[in-house]
Amino acid sequence: MVDDQIYVLKPGLVSEEMFLWSDYTYDYIVIKSGMGLQDAEVELQIDENLVAEYNTSHNTNYQVIPQEYYSLKSKKLLFDKGEYRKSFQIEFDLNAILELQKNSEVQYVLPCKLNVMNASIEVADSARISSIIVPVIKKPYIQFERNYLEISPVDLIRLGITMDKRSQEEVQYFTKIEVNFPNKSMLSFNLEVDPALVSEYNTEHNTTFKLLPEAAYSFDNTQWKMQANLTYQPLEFKILKQGLYQDNSPLYGEYILPLRITSVSEHEINPEQSVLFVSVVFNPDILNRSEWEIIDWNSCISEEPQYEGLERTPEKMLDGNAATFWGSKWDDPKPLPYYFVFDLKKEYKIYRIGFTKPTDAWRGNIKNGYFEISSDNTTWTKLSDWSVDSNSPREHTFAQDGSPARYIKFVISDAFEYDNQVTGPASGARCDIAEFNAWGEE
Numbered sequence: 001m002v003d004d005q006i007y008v009l010k011p012g013l014v015s016e017e018m019f020l021w022s023d024y025t026y027d028y029i030v031i032k033s034g035m036g037l038q039d040a041e042v043e044l045q046i047d048e049n050l051v052a053e054y055n056t057s058h059n060t061n062y063q064v065i066p067q068e069y070y071s072l073k074s075k076k077l078l079f080d081k082g083e084y085r086k087s088f089q090i091e092f093d094l095n096a097i098l099e100l101q102k103n104s105e106v107q108y109v110l111p112c113k114l115n116v117m118n119a120s121i122e123v124a125d126s127a128r129i130s131s132i133i134v135p136v137i138k139k140p141y142i143q144f145e146r147n148y149l150e151i152s153p154v155d156l157i158r159l160g161i162t163m164d165k166r167s168q169e170e171v172q173y174f175t176k177i178e179v180n181f182p183n184k185s186m187l188s189f190n191l192e193v194d195p196a197l198v199s200e201y202n203t204e205h206n207t208t209f210k211l212l213p214e215a216a217y218s219f220d221n222t223q224w225k226m227q228a229n230l231t232y233q234p235l236e237f238k239i240l241k242q243g244l245y246q247d248n249s250p251l252y253g254e255y256i257l258p259l260r261i262t263s264v265s266e267h268e269i270n271p272e273q274s275v276l277f278v279s280v281v282f283n284p285d286i287l288n289r290s291e292w293e294i295i296d297w298n299s300c301i302s303e304e305p306q307y308e309g310l311e312r313t314p315e316k317m318l319d320g321n322a323a324t325f326w327g328s329k330w331d332d333p334k335p336l337p338y339y340f341v342f343d344l345k346k347e348y349k350i351y352r353i354g355f356t357k358p359t360d361a362w363r364g365n366i367k368n369g370y371f372e373i374s375s376d377n378t379t380w381t382k383l384s385d386w387s388v389d390s391n392s393p394r395e396h397t398f399a400q401d402g403s404p405a406r407y408i409k410f411v412i413s414d415a416f417e418y419d420n421q422v423t424g425p426a427s428g429a430r431c432d433i434a435e436f437n438a439w440g441e442e
Contacts, residue, residue: 004034160279216243333428354397373405
């Protein structure tokens with residue numbers, strides 16, 4: 001037979017989330033284990049010696065919360081024989097504690113210790129009858145699960161929807177809205193489309209996303225309620241393909257549906273996670289490259305006799321194999337820029353251009369440049385600039401405006417690493433590209 005024992009549920013140094021609402025009460029839980037044959041009476045003491053001992057042992061500087069910033073609803077608990085779990089309720093003035101910590105840059109804690117009254121029950125052991133409670137004070141927020149304004153364009157597109165002419169007429173998009181606190185009541189909230197967010201994102205990330213047309217989405221705002229005892233609410237949006245056409249002509253491009261939480265019935269909106277971006281990419285078909293030719297270029301590793309056997313020629317960018325690739329001159333790099341002229345054999349409207357770097361993570365080394373187009377390989381018009389933030393991603397695509405072209409000139413102006421970092425582009429660079437593609441229609 002095991003005698004009944006008493007101990008706290010969370011002994012030692014315990015970090016506890018506490019939320020800034022008007023009457024925050026913390027439950028300090030006490031457990032009575034065993035056969036349930038004994039009554040028990042325990043008292044809660046605030047023992048400052050616990051903090052002093054912990055600071056000495058761990059070289060910390062915790063300070064005890066001043067007495068005026070907390071109160072015990074009861075200092076004693078009575079357990080009947082059959083009861084095994086009860087709690088002391090501690091009320092904290094969290095606003096005052098938070099202000100105290102801001103002004104002193106010290107972490108304040110509450111050292112709690114059980115004292116058994118009248119030798120009524122055995123103590124489990126001394127290490128299990130005390131705690132140092134570290135309040136982790138948070139505002140109670142409603143929020144989306146991430147800060148969409150900080151998501152990279154590559155990840156934003158990956159998390160969103162990609163469509164083409166063959167996609168279904170309606171595509172469902174699911175996400176959720178959440179709270180960071182134990183939710184005890186039904187919450188209602190409101191979302192609104194905020195077009196200004198698209199410009200804000202484009203400025204921050206040097207992108208050209210467009211606002212998703214109103215005719216291209218729908219949602220049901222009756223779902224904008226979160227029931228009590230739930231910490232998240234699923235959200236569903238429908239992306240409507242027909243809304244991406246105008247007079248039967250497709251409106252290819254990269255779009256954002258920007259939503260902002262504008263109100264909530266209780267507590268606050270997290271200012272860092274109040275925005276949701278649903279990215280929608282409407283793509284034309286990728287063009288068939290089987291008849292394409294690269295009719296001009298100005299740097300290749302095969303120009304160096306010792307590397308000719310590698311066969312890293314410009315044509316490798318059209319072979320559909322990411323394991324084979326073009327490489328620039330290696331031992332004696334030519335000055336930048338490097339360029340290639342692609343003959344598509346017929347004229348297309350160009351809506352997107354992309355390239356793939358070799359699978360080896362260090363290869364690639366191309367940073368920015370531009371695209372030009374021509375109908376006769378004589379008169380050239382600049383189509384757009386291109387730029388990448390790092391050498392890590394292996395694939396990059398760039399939206400275009402649908403201008404017609406038979407010839408595309410792909411120009412590399414800058415690299416991440418040069419043969420000579422001091423002289424830069426004039427010293428040349430070691431660059432690689434595995435594939436080059438364009439999306440469009442006749």
